[in-house]
C-alpha cells in the first residue's frame with residue numbers, strides 16, 4: 155500500500171464534508187501523546203454528536219521525514235516543521251501541544267498570540283509564573299483552552315465526581331492518592347527528557363502527582379492549603395540516549411507529600427516510577443462522613459463504593475461497573491457492559507472540549523486548573539527542599 159494512502163483518504167474525506175463545519179487541529183509533537191490525541195481526533199465524531207467535524211489537519215515536528223511519517227500513520231492531511239508558518243494560517247482553529255514540558259509555554263503562548271484555541275499536555279508549564287501568564291493570555295484573547303488531564307473523563311471517575319459532589323459520601327475528610335509505575339526501577343533504562351530537570355521540571359512529581367492533584371481537585375472540589383513533601387532519587391545517573399557515557403539524573407524517582415485542604419480535610423499523595431510490579435497504578439480513594447469511594451486506573455471501569463446508610467450487617471464495599479447506559483459517556487459507545495479503555499478517556503476529553511468550544515463555554519480542566527496544579531507542585535517541591543510545611547499559593 156502506498157505510504158500516502160491514509161493521508162489521501164483523509165484528504166478526500168475532508169474535501170467531501172459539507173457539514174458540519176470543520177475544526178482543524180495542528181498537533182505539535184507526535185510520539186506517545188501524539189498517538190493518543192490523534193486517535194481521539196479520528197474517533198470523536200464517530201461516537202459523539204458534535205456541532206463541528208474535527209479534522210486532524212497538520213502534524214508539526216522537528217524533523218520533516220519523521221513528521222511526514224507520523225502524519226501518514228496518524229491520518230493527518232499534512233506535516234510541517236515550521237510552527238510559525240502553521241500558526242500564521244487562518245484555517246487552523248486549534249493547536250494541540252503534545253511535546254515535552256519545557257516547550258509547553260512557548261508553543262502555547264505563540265498559539266494564543268496567533269488567535270488559536272489550545273489544548274495542552276500536562277503539566278501546563280515549568281513554573282507557576284508561566285502557567286499564570288498562559289492563563290492570563292487565554293483570557294485576554296478570549297480563546298478556549300484545555301489541559302489534557304484525561305483521567306477526569308474515565309466514566310467511573312466522572313461518576314465518582316457526580317456522587318461525591320452531590321453528597322453521597324458526605325463531607326470529604328480524607329484523600330488517599332497514589333500513582334505508581336516501575337519503568338525507572340531498572341538502573342539500565344537510559345536517561346531521557348523525563349529524567350532531565352531542565353526539560354521536565356521534576357520527575358514522578360510533575361509527571362504523576364500532577365494527575366493526582368488534578369484528579370482529586372476535580373473529584374472533591376477541595377482546594378489545597380499547605381503541603382509537606384519529600385523526594386528521593388534512587389538512580390542518580392543513567393546511560394545516555396546515544397549509548398555512550400552516562401547522564402546525571404537530577405529529578406525525583408519518587409515523591410510523596412501530605413496535604414491539608416481548606417476546610418479541614420487532609421490527604422496523602424505518592425508518585426513513583428520505581429515501584430517494581432506497578433505499571434500504571436493510579437488509585438484514588440476519597441473518604442467522607444458517610445462513605446468512601448475508590449477508583450484505580452488498572453480496573454478503570456469499576457468504582458469501589460462504601461455507603462454507611464446500608465444496614466450494619468449488610469455493609470461492605472461494593473463494585474459498581476460503570477458501563478451501563480446511565481453512566482457518563484457509556485451510552486456513546488457500545489451496549490451495556492461492553493467496556494472502554496485508556497484511549498477512550500482522550501476521546502471523551504476532546505468531545506467535551508469541542509462541545510465547550512462550540513457553545514463558547516468554559517472547559518475544565520482549563521489553564522486556571524493548570525495554575526492550581528502547578529501551585530501545589532511547586533509548594534511540595536519547596537517543602538521537600540526546606541523540610542518544612544509550605545503554603546500553597548492562591
Ligand SMILES: NC(=O)c1ccc[n+]([C@@H]2O[C@H](COP(=O)([O-])OP(=O)(O)OC[C@H]3O[C@@H](n4cnc5c(N)ncnc54)[C@H](O)[C@@H]3O)[C@@H](O)[C@H]2O)c1
Nearest residue numbers: 183184185186187188215252253254255257275276277302
Ligand atoms: N495525559 C497523559 O496521560 C500523559 C501521558 C504521557 C505524557 N503526557 C505529557 O505529554 C507530553 C508529551 O509526552 P510524550 O509521552 O508524548 O513524550 P514523547 O517523548 O513520547 O513525545 C514527545 C514528542 O515531542 C517532540 N518534540 C520534543 N520537543 C519538541 C519541540 N520543542 N517542538 C516540537 N516537537 C518537539 C518529539 O519529537 C516527540 O514527537 C509531556 O508533557 C507529558 O508530560 C501526558
